[in-house]
Amino acid sequence: MLGTVAVLLLGITCWAQQTEYSEQQRLNMESHVGNMTGHATIGAPIYKRFCIGCHGVVGDGQGENAMWIDPKPRNFTIAIFRCRSTPTGTLPTDTDLYDTVGRGMLNSNMPHWLPLTNQDRVDLVAYVKHFSPRWLTEKPGTPIVIPPEPPVTADRIKEGRAVFQKMECWKCHGVTGRGNGPSAATLTDDENRPILPFNFHDSQRFKCGETDAAMYKDFMTGLDGSPMPSFADNLKPDEAWELVMYLRTLQPEDTVEKQIAKQIGLKPLEPNGQLPETPATPAPAGNPAGEKSTNSSGTK
Amino acid sequence: MQIGLKTPSDGTNSFLGSAIASLASALTLLIFLLIFFGNPTPGRAIPAFARKYGLPCSACHEAWPMLNVFGQTFKDNGYQLMNDRDSPIWQNPSYWPATFRMTPNWHRESTSQVAIDTANGGQVPEEVTSNGFDLSGLDFHTGGTLYKNYSFYLLPSSDNTGAFHFETVMARIDNIGNSPWFNFKLGKFELDNIISEKRILTLSNEGGYYQLYHFIPLGDSNVFGQMGDNQLGAELMGHSLNDRTRYSVALLSSNDGNVNLSSKNAYSGFVTASQAFDAGYQGGVDRVGAYAFFGNAPTYTLTSYGQPVTSVGNKPFNREGVFALIYVKKLDFSLFYQHGWDNAYFATSTPSNVPLPPGAQATSWNGGFVETHYVFNPQVIFIQRDEFVRMSQQAFNTTPGNNSNINAYTFGFRYYPFMFSRAGFAYHAEYALVQQKGAAPLTFTQLNTSSVFLGFDFAF
Numbered sequence: 154m155l156g157t158v159a160v161l162l163l164g165i166t167c168w169a170q171q172t173e174y175s176e177q178q179r180l181n182m183e184s185h186v187g188n189m190t191g192h193a194t195i196g197a198p199i200y201k202r203f204c205i206g207c208h209g210v211v212g213d214g215q216g217e218n219a220m221w222i223d224p225k226p227r228n229f230t231i232a233i234f235r236c237r238s239t240p241t242g243t244l245p246t247d248t249d250l251y252d253t254v255g256r257g258m259l260n261s262n263m264p265h266w267l268p269l270t271n272q273d274r275v276d277l278v279a280y281v282k283h284f285s286p287r288w289l290t291e292k293p294g295t296p297i298v299i300p301p302e303p304p305v306t307a308d309r310i311k312e313g314r315a316v317f318q319k320m321e322c323w324k325c326h327g328v329t330g331r332g333n334g335p336s337a338a339t340l341t342d343d344e345n346r347p348i349l350p351f352n353f354h355d356s357q358r359f360k361c362g363e364t365d366a367a368m369y370k371d372f373m374t375g376l377d378g379s380p381m382p383s384f385a386d387n388l389k390p391d392e393a394w395e396l397v398m399y400l401r402t403l404q405p406e407d408t409v410e411k412q413i414a415k416q417i418g419l420k421p422l423e424p425n426g427q428l429p430e431t432p433a434t435p436a437p438a439g440n441p442a443g444e445k446s447t448n449s450s451g452t453k
Numbered sequence: 454m455q456i457g458l459k460t461p462s463d464g465t466n467s468f469l470g471s472a473i474a475s476l477a478s479a480l481t482l483l484i485f486l487l488i489f490f491g492n493p494t495p496g497r498a499i500p501a502f503a504r505k506y507g508l509p510c511s512a513c514h515e516a517w518p519m520l521n522v523f524g525q526t527f528k529d530n531g532y533q534l535m536n537d538r539d540s541p542i543w544q545n546p547s548y549w550p551a552t553f554r555m556t557p558n559w560h561r562e563s564t565s566q567v568a569i570d571t572a573n574g575g576q577v578p579e580e581v582t583s584n585g586f587d588l589s590g591l592d593f594h595t596g597g598t599l600y601k602n603y604s605f606y607l608l609p610s611s612d613n614t615g616a617f618h619f620e621t622v623m624a625r626i627d628n629i630g631n632s633p634w635f636n637f638k639l640g641k642f643e644l645d646n647i648i649s650e651k652r653i654l655t656l657s658n659e660g661g662y663y664q665l666y667h668f669i670p671l672g673d674s675n676v677f678g679q680m681g682d683n684q685l686g687a688e689l690m691g692h693s694l695n696d697r698t699r700y701s702v703a704l705l706s707s708n709d710g711n712v713n714l715s716s717k718n719a720y721s722g723f724v725t726a727s728q729a730f731d732a733g734y735q736g737g738v739d740r741v742g743a744y745a746f747f748g749n750a751p752t753y754t755l756t757s758y759g760q761p762v763t764s765v766g767n768k769p770f771n772r773e774g775v776f777a778l779i780y781v782k783k784l785d786f787s788l789f790y791q792h793g794w795d796n797a798y799f800a801t802s803t804p805s806n807v808p809l810p811p812g813a814q815a816t817s818w819n820g821g822f823v824e825t826h827y828v829f830n831p832q833v834i835f836i837q838r839d840e841f842v843r844m845s846q847q848a849f850n851t852t853p854g855n856n857s858n859i860n861a862y863t864f865g866f867r868y869y870p871f872m873f874s875r876a877g878f879a880y881h882a883e884y885a886l887v888q889q890k891g892a893a894p895l896t897f898t899q900l901n902t903s904s905v906f907l908g909f910d911f912a913f
Contacts, residue, residue, distance in 0.1 A: 195735070202831050203523070206509035206874055218507030218874050257536055262507055264534035267695035268526040270731040270738055356537050 175286065182288060184247040184279040189272060191247075196280030199273050207262060212284030224261045225346060232285035233343060233378040236361035241375040241383035243294025244287060250278045252362075259358050260351075297373050299366050300390045305398050305409050307417050313399025316392050318422050320384060325350040328422040330403040343378040350380075353403040368397045502527070503874040505544060505597065506534060510877060511831035515737070515785070516867055517877050517912070518554075518652040519826075522729065522738040525647070526696040531604040531627030531636060532597050540601040550597035556589035556881065558908025562658055565901035566893040578895045588613040589656065589908070592620070602627045606642070619712075621683055634691035641685045641710055644723045645701040647742060648776055648787045650681040654826070654836050657904035660863035660885025664840050665791045665820045670857040671891055672848060673816060675799035677707045677716075677750035678770045680723065684710050688723075697738070700726040707750040707767070716764040721748020727776075736828075737780030747771035753804035766805035768796040774821075787824040793817060800848035810849075817846045818857070832870070836883075838863040856891035867910070876913040881906065 184191035200208075209216040212229035219226050227234070236253045237245035254274045257265035266274060282288045303309065317323060325340060327333040332352035342348045351360060359368050360376065372393045375383030384393070402414035413419075503510050510517055513524030520528065533539035541548075561584035568576040590613050596606035603626055610620035623640030627633075643651045650666050666681025686705035692698060707719035727742025748771075751764030774791035793816075798805050800816040822840035829835070842859040865883030883906040892900035 198830070202511045203509070206512070207507060218509075222507050257534070260537055262534075262536070262538065264506075264508075264527075264536055266523070268522045268697075268738065270735075272731065272733070272735070358537075 175289075178289060179283040179286070182279050182283040184251070184275050184282060186248050186251045186271075186275050186278070189275045191272070191275030191277070191279035193276075193279040193283040196273075196276035196278070196283075199269075199277050200280045203266070203269075204277070212281065218262075222262045224258075224342075224348065225344075226263070227378075228344065229281050229284035231343075232282075232287040235376040235378055237294070237374050237377065238296035238370060239294030239374060240297060240385065241377055244291055246293045246296060247275075247278050247282075249293075250281060251275060254278065256362060259356060259360050297370065297385070299369055299373075300394075302365055302369075302394055302397075303391065305413065307413050309395045310398045310402060310410055310413055310419065311417070312392070313395035313397070314419065314422065316388070316396045317399055320387065320396075322396075323422055325380065326353065330354060330400065340380045342380070348379060353400050354405060357404050357406045365394075365397050365401070368400065369393050372396060502532060502550070502597065505548065505550060507874055509874060515826065515828060516654060516831065516834040516869070517879075519654050520649070520652060522696065526692075529636070529690065529692045529696055529699060530633070531602060531625055532606075533602070533604070533627065537601075539598050541598055550595055552594040552912055554592045554594070554910070554912035556656060556908045556910040557586070558589060558656075558881075558906055559586050560584065560657060560907070561905040563901075563903045566896060566898070568894040576895060578893065584905075591615070599624075632691075633694055636690045636692075637687070638690070639687045641683050641712075642688065643683050644680050644703065644746070645688065645690060645725050646680065646744070647725075647727055647740060647778065648789055648824075651683075654834065654867060655838065655863050655865050655883055655885065656881060656908065656910065657863075657865075657883045657885045657906035659861070659887045659902050659904040660838070660865065660883055660906075663789070663822060664842060664859050664861050664887070665789065665793075665822065668791075668793065668818070668820065668842055668859070670795070670800065670816045670818065670844060670848070671889075672802060673795055673800050674752070674802035675750060675770050675795045677709050677719075677721070678746065678772055678793070678795065679709060680744075680746045680772060682710050684721075684723075685712070697729040698727075699729075700724075705748070707748055708764075714763065715761075716751045717767075719749050719751055719764070719767045721746065721750065721770075732779070734779075734781040736782045737778070737785060739780055740778045741775070742777070743773070743775045745771065745773040747773070750799075752798045753806065766798070768798045768805055770795045770799060783828050785826050785828070787826075788821070789824075790819070790821040792819050797848065812849050812851070814846065814848060814850075816844065816848050818842055818844045820859070822861075833868050834866060836863070836865045836867070853891065858890040859887065861885070861887045865906075877911065879910040881908045881910045883907075 180193050182193040205216055206218045207216040207222060207226040208214055208229060209219065209226070214226040214228035216226060232244060234245045234250065234253070237243070237249045239245055239249070251274055254266050254277055257263045323334050324336045325334045327337065330353035332350040334350065337350050340348050340350065357363060359371065361367050361371055371381070372388060373383060373385045375381055388396070398410050401408045401410035402419060404411070502513070513520060513527055515521040527534065561582065563580065563582040565580050566578040567581040569579045569581070571577055591611045593609045595608070596604070598604045603624070605624045606621050608619070608621035609617050611617045619641060621640070621642055623638050623642045625636060625638035627636045629635035629637060643649065646666070650663050653661060653663070655661050663681060667679045669675055669678070684703070684705040685708065686703050688701055688703035690699070690701035701724070703723040705721050705723060706716065707721045708714070708716040723744070723746045725742060725744035727740050729738045729740040732739045747769070749767035749769050752766040752768050754764045755762045772791055772793045774789065776790070777788040779786045779788065795816050797809055797813045797815045801810055801813045803809055803813065820840070820842035822838055824836065824838040827835040838861070840859070840861040842857070844854065844857050847854065847856060863883065863885040865881065868880045870878060870880070884904070886901065886903045889900050891897050
């Protein structure tokens with residue numbers, strides 16, 4: 154009897170020590186962005202001040218305000234993140250998380266935290282990472298390579314529309330990109346909660362950034378935790394860029410793509426799979442090469 | 454409310470003094486016990502906006518109502534998070550952006566010399582000390598977005614008798630031309646003071662305001678140069694995306710926020726600019742800036758059948774200075790400097806349609822304060838402020854050089870036991886002492902006034 158109790162006590166003690174060790178190990182978590190190093194222990198009070206109401210004490214996305222928020226706050230304990238530069242299924246880089254904190258999440262309650270100091274944001278990243286043991290056993294994926302964006306042309310925009318059709322983007326995002334495709338009502342996230350597809354007519358920004366490169370990245374990495382898959386195995390780089398150009402024609406503000414689409418009379422898709430015919434039209438005057446101003450990362 | 458007249462021969466007052474001391478000690482002990490043996494929960498938020506966005510109140514406030522850098526950015530964005538969910542269409546239709554705030558309290562006020570009427574029709578200076586339970590005024594805040602980039606703020610405010618006035622009424626348009634550098638508002642609003650008196654952490658009669666935001670030398674009649682009072686006007690404000698760089702320019706009617714064109718064609722301006730940076734000491738974003746408040750204001754009022762019609766006889770005034778916010782881990786410092794100048798007509802309270810008294814001249818002064826906060830955590834903050842005003846030129850050379858000088862000291866702390874995103878509550882304790890040279894009635898010596906304030910500050 155005594156032996157059984159002793160074994161049980163020993164087991165409990167070992168388990169407790171293991172748990173404590175793991176927690177301590179996780180609190181030693183660091184993050185590295187540029188030449189800055191973040192520390193989870195320093196990030197803890199920052200998290201408690203700014204983040205705890207939504208993401209919760211243990212980072213499970215069950216903060217006291219979570220029930221009132223839609224989309225729901227991210228659950229850090231499973232370490233699945235939408236906005237990454239790394240392939241689907243892999244952990245994001247520290248820079249990915251740092252950028253998300255600074256950028257916020259469009260159409261959600263997550264604001265941009267640019268007013269915080271850079272160091273605060275790096276420390277926050279370290280603390281966010283400490284919630285999941287995945288960071289102790291896995292390394293972040295290797296960021297994908299984003300090739301230079303080709304010049305915008307009418308043909309590329311039309312090709313982009315064809316890609317939109319071929320990849321069946323319209324099933325979720327709708328034939329006009331308003332997020333009202335036939336599958337939209339059935340979509341759920343990784344925690345089985347209803348989720349709406351992105352409405353491209355809503356904003357000039359995207360979920361994970363406002364540049365063309367950010368959108369290219371979304372196609373190739375997918376938005377993990379959401380129904381948006383990675384198309385890295387299905388899309389060639391040129392096709393991905395063409396898709397970016399087509400989707401830019403749907404957005405509310407005036408863009409080069411939108412001007413070209415207007416000139417060529419580009420029409421929305423037909424849901425039966427037939428592409429409507431569009432008269433071939435050269436690039437607009439004043440922009441003979443159809444080029445748009447981009448920097449090396451595709452930022453407009 | 455008890456009122457005690459403290460004189461050396463008054464035995465009743467020594468008993469009263471003991472009772473007061475006992476009560477104050479008991480309340481202080483109670484507050485400390487609640488702090489250290491209570492059951493604190495993680496710090497959260499201020500009601501109206503927190504309810505809308507679900508953010509903890511500590512996200513926007515260093516300790517409410519004082520804003521931190523994120524709260525300042527939110528305010529500068531027109532009460533928007535800029536995540537395309539700011540327009541009211543995204544809210545449940547039953548949501549009302551309303552908050553009220555009030556502070557039931559016990560306080561003790563002491564004035565070293567008051568001109569007390571005597572039975573034979575004369576007056577004698579006596580120290581007067583009053584204490585008892587009381588109410589603060591009521592602030593009823595409503596504010597938020599009307600649409601994306603259109604917002605409003607409406608603040609009916611009462612004194613502690615329930616007499617209401619409009620403290621703030623303004624509508625604003627933000628991100629004009631899709632640029633954060635152009636935001637415009639019209640109405641009655643707080644001047645763009647980064648060290649905001651409307652969000653001050655001290656509440657007592659003597660410590661609940663910044664002396665320099667209202668300072669007028671003794672004998673001066675310029676009530677219009679008060680940068681702590683909300684003013685009527687229009688303001689153009691701009692800032693960088695992360696709010697590190699910001700400016701504002703306001704054109705104001707020189708009527709100290711009073712409605713009905715109470716002054717005739719008198720305008721003043723308030724301009725300020727500041728730059729924030731990370732000095733690397735943690736705790737927050739540091740900022741330095743400068744401001745100027747200048748213009749013309751009336752010196753007398755026209756009447757018709759004895760009733761005031763409008764104020765005229767405009768004369769110039771100006772206030773200018775610099776300020777800084779410095780963060781060093783859990784400590785932060787609000788630093789403020791002011792140079793002030795009032796035209797001789799104001800300085801001598803002379804209407805501009807009569808000649809100045811012989812020897813009259815403009816007044817000027819310099820002053821500053823250092824307010825220190827120790828933020829133990831988002832729920833506990835200790836506050837201390839030292840403020841000084843020094844006259845550099847009196848209205849008459851015969852006036853003692855230190856006349857009107859002020860020394861003011863304030864100590865306090867606030868403890869937020871349960872803050873969450875639906876309401877706020879704070880235990881508040883404070884002591885403030887103000888000394889002003891030449892302000893004592895009858896004797897024209899130094900006047901000392903002090904406040905002890907213990908209260909429950911709540912907002913919902």
